[in-house]
Amino acid sequence: MARRTPQEKKRLSYLRDRRNDYGENDKSSRKNVPRSRRASHHEVRRAEQLALRKLTLYRGAVDESEVRFGRPRTGSWRKWADSRLADVVIHHLERRVERGGTAGSQAAARIERIRRSTRLPGGTSGR
Template sequence: MRRKTPQEKKRLSYLKDRRDDYGENAKSSRKNLPRSKAFARRANRAHESLTLRAATGNPDDVRAEAAEQRLLSRRRRVKRKWGDSALADYLDWKLDRRAGREDGRATRLIEARDRVRRRLGRPDSD
């Protein structure tokens, strides 16, 4: 196995390192993601128990069929997660956003963004 050059290491770092783009503080995501999944599951269980409770009593095919249809017709709440973005995409977004400001540093930031893109072999998109 041959050694990697610093340029190769930098390129791999841009591609493999990840950044949190969930929109929250990384520490709060650790708590809020499981909490919101629990809320969704709890809401599903509550709805199912209410629907099945309506079908209790004397065995009746009509009520049982109606309860089953209500259970199957409702869309269940599902909490979806998504992965973090690559460092290169995060830097591209961040430098684009900062270059859009009118504070005189736009040319420097655009050059920095273009450097990141060149390191990754991406064409300049503007």
């Protein structure tokens, strides 16, 4: 395996590394992802229980193995991937310029360097 130059390492880091840009603490995902899945599955089970209860109310005793109904799509929580580091850095630079923290030409040069090194198109893809 050939040795990588520092420039190549940085380019690969911009492309491969991911950052949580959802707006919450990145460590909190450890608790919030399982909690959200649990809540959405609980919603689905609850809807099934209610449907079964209504069925038994109108038809009397019902064997659960005989009842076939589609799973209600109430629990609609989904995970999504974190954003590429290059997209996150570009977004931060653009925001810094909007808020007046950095000179526009300086940030534009850095953004152009990132896009050139990673061969990203003109717009950010993750936002």
